[in-house]
Amino acid sequence: MREPVELRRKRILAVVHARGAVKVSSLADELDVSAVTLRRDVEELARTGMLRRGHGVVRPVGDAGPATVPAARSGGPAGEEAAIALVVPERHSYLYETLHGARTALEEAGARIALHIAPQAAGAERPQVERALAAGVRGLLIAPRWRSAEGEKADYGWLAGVGVPTVLMERRPRPGSALHAMDTVCSDHWYGIHLAVDHLVSLGHRRLVLAARNDSPTARSLRAAFADVAAARPEVEDWSVVLSSPNAGPGEPGSREEVPDLAALLRERGATGAVLHGDEDALMLVQRLAESGVRVPRDCSVVAYDDVVAALGSTALTAVAPPRAEIGRAAAELLLHRLSRPAGTTGPVRRTELLPRLEVRGSTGEAPLPKV
Structure with missing residues (x-):
């Protein structure tokens, strides 16, 4: 039987009042509630003034402290959890669906997102990544445009040395390149x-x-x-x-x-x-x-x-x-997995491929008979 909404929200309030600051992602796991459902409940409880909500964190209304928890790496205001940077090309409808999938997964996990749109000029991703790193992001999801093979190769060196956990979305670097050992999620x-x-x-x-x-x-x-x-x-x-x-x-x-x-x-x-x-x-x-x-x-x-x-x-x-949106979601989940591991432990690099599907419609039919 589905749990009544009011009972579920009472359980949320009980945990928050007992603990103080609680991550939304941890709360969802503890209460065995989907992240989407929990986020909806938290938004409603915050709207009615029953709790305080911050970036991925909730606190009791009476708690005067900031509605955030200490981050492993801070790049913004004191105590604010460092963001995950999303870097995608402008005016790219295909990759925007990938972006949407990544964003949904990150929001469900309570992660803060910093979106950077790279202009169409060659090499436009590097300044965006450098800006994100200067702001103190803790991880990077990126889908470079890479219009030419030469432009792709030119980015390998600096991208391999960004210094934070990084996952390439819908991109598979050349075998043996500097990015061969970087996590990637793409279509087959x-x-x-x-x-x-x-x-x-x-x-x-x-x-x-x-x-x-x-x-x-x-x-x-x-x-x-x-x-x-x-x-x-x-x-x-x-x-x-x-x-x-x-x-x-x-x-x-x-x-x-x-x-x-x-x-x-x-x-x-x-x-x-x-x-x-x-x-x-x-x-x-x-x-x-x-x-x-x-x-x-x-x-x-x-x-x-x-x-x-x-x-x-x-x-x-x-x-x-x-599977455009699924690529983004899988990339975000892989990055979150990397960020959740203890410092100094990374595990094996993952090069993940998801299979496309065929949608049969009206533009295909049996081959015409040869003319005689």
Whole structure:
């Protein structure tokens, strides 16, 4: 039987009055109540003046002390628990869902959050991290933009030496690099491409195209995975990888790629299946295909990669959906685990991958019969 709300709140008040300052996260564990439910109760009790609430801590109303508990490391006002920094790129809808997942997990744990938005300029994350460290943060969750492989490599050295527990979100550094021994949580994009190719092959498609971005670690992983998966499938007779739009590359000298007319390329290669990354590019490419007389899915089946807005097109796009919010939550939980360990004990580095799923919609169907 579910515990009555009033009884649960009386138990909360009893513990707080008996102990004084109590962490919300500890209170949830002790009372065997979910963090979300407990936070809602605490907010209501504070609103009605029955207790005092601070950053992740509650105290009795009559206690004149600050509504905080001493922190292991302090970077703000006296007694205030040091924050966890969240650093993400601006205007990045994919990573904002990851941010939301991390934020939810941190709030449930009663952690204080310091959000830093990095501008789109190359190397913009470093000043944000340095600002956070100067403010005394105790941990770092970061998802660098890393538009090019060179820009990614340039960040390895300083990021490896930040000096606080750090977890990379939706990023997997190169093997053997300075960041190989840093905790990471990301999507298994090879598996995501496998899902897309396997779906198209199961529908009889034998000639495939990947039109993808080339301005992020995810995009580079998708390109490498597509070449690997398509080459290994004996059913695939022909495949190619092209840039999805003129602004989808890193834009650095020597990195320019030709952007082909996708409809013309499909006709030239006889391709009947396409994987398009990311969602906005995919929706625009499907529109251009229609304008060129290529009907989706009758003439060409399309699988989008990202699934942020893929379902919103006039033809809802079948899409690979990486677990964006779950990536953020898992990264935050890993960082909290690191911060909870006794000083000097770290445990093994964790490189965690979560599997995407395939959402089948109206943009894929059986391959058209060959023309005779």
